[in-house]
Amino acid sequence: MRFTLLVSIPLLLAAQDETRNPLTSPADAAAGAKTFRSHCSECHGLKGEGGRGPSLATGVFYHGSTDADLLRNISDGIPGTEMPGLFYSPDRVWQVVTYLRSLNARESVAGDRQNGAKLFRSKNCAQCHRIQGQGGRLGPDLSQIGRNRAVAHIRAAIVDPDADVRQRYWFVSATDKQGRTNNGFLMNEDTYTIQFMDMGERLHSLNKADLREFRVEKTSKMPSYKGALTESELNDLTAYLTSLRPTGGAR
Ligand code: HEC
Numbered sequence: 001m002r003f004t005l006l007v008s009i010p011l012l013l014a015a016q017d018e019t020r021n022p023l024t025s026p027a028d029a030a031a032g033a034k035t036f037r038s039h040c041s042e043c044h045g046l047k048g049e050g051g052r053g054p055s056l057a058t059g060v061f062y063h064g065s066t067d068a069d070l071l072r073n074i075s076d077g078i079p080g081t082e083m084p085g086l087f088y089s090p091d092r093v094w095q096v097v098t099y100l101r102s103l104n105a106r107e108s109v110a111g112d113r114q115n116g117a118k119l120f121r122s123k124n125c126a127q128c129h130r131i132q133g134q135g136g137r138l139g140p141d142l143s144q145i146g147r148n149r150a151v152a153h154i155r156a157a158i159v160d161p162d163a164d165v166r167q168r169y170w171f172v173s174a175t176d177k178q179g180r181t182n183n184g185f186l187m188n189e190d191t192y193t194i195q196f197m198d199m200g201e202r203l204h205s206l207n208k209a210d211l212r213e214f215r216v217e218k219t220s221k222m223p224s225y226k227g228a229l230t231e232s233e234l235n236d237l238t239a240y241l242t243s244l245r246p247t248g249g250a251r
């Protein structure tokens with residue numbers, strides 16, 4: 001028994017690596033899109049653009065990009081992370097893989113990454129954003145933005161920041177009955193209390209009953225760069241940000 005087990009494991013792995021998706025027609029992609037909307041979009045965005053889970057539209061998958069890798073990661077989930085398994089027949093999972101591949105086909109950025117990196121500094125992006133530990137803290141860390149967000153989302157974030165502001169970046173101003181005002185990014189809000197993080201990274205937790213007034217702005221603290229960048233500068237910045245991914249991973 002033990003002998004067969006030792007021999008069969010490497011054989012199985014080798015066989016798996018050559019597995020090819022058998023269901024790649026447009027009808028399969030459409031069926032996969034449906035499954036995706038009902039089971040995946042909550043975390044990965046309606047078109048795989050990313051959100052609570054990473055973007056699946058970039059064409060590069062940290063946990064592996066072969067058909068076999070995708071079948072495994074979607075069927076079994078990714079242990080130790082929020083990514084759940086989808087307990088459906090392999091056929092339905094293959095259709096989802098076909099849908100994901102159709103997203104990847106649309107992703108391409110024509111731009112000069114090196115020039116994008118220069119623009120990132122000269123256009124003051126680094127004042128608010130950190131990359132590899134360098135830069136400001138008002139905006140999100142962009143060290144892995146190329147994995148987390150699709151190209152279209154990155155472009156839109158630069159020219160139209162107000163379009164899609166995550167709740168984490170809603171801005172609270174709270175004035176107490178003595179007239180003192182504090183502000184910062186919303187952490188949490190319920191019927192009676194509100195919590196936010198100020199610019200010095202101090203957490204404020206206040207009873208609404210103790211406040212004279214409070215406001216929650218859902219617009220971005222990031223200025224729009226529409227008109228401030230040429231089309232080719234926008235392409236270069238997008239190409240640079242898209243290239244920022246974690247190193248390591250399956251392949
Ligand atoms: C509850 C949220 C959630 C749901 C629902 C979810 N995912 Fe995920 N998914 C994640 C997270 C978070 C990760 C990143 C795991 C990590 O590496 O930390 C992930 C990772 C992945 C990966 C690997 C990405 C990579 O870069 O290798 C794939 C592929 C994937 N998900 C596909 C799907 C599909 C298809 C569905 C629907 C059948 C789905 N996910 C449903 C949260 C979710």
Ligand code: HEC
Nearest residue numbers: 123124125128138139140154157161165166169220221222
């Ligand atoms: C004054 C501070 C500030 C400056 C300057 C700034 N940003 Fe932002 N940025 C933010 C904040 C805050 C957010 C989060 C709210 C939002 O989504 O707009 C953000 C969001 C983003 C996102 C979306 C991140 C995600 O995960 O969705 C991208 C991409 C981005 N910024 C790129 C840039 C680039 C490129 C520049 C320079 C051309 C720049 N930012 C300049 C503050 C700033």
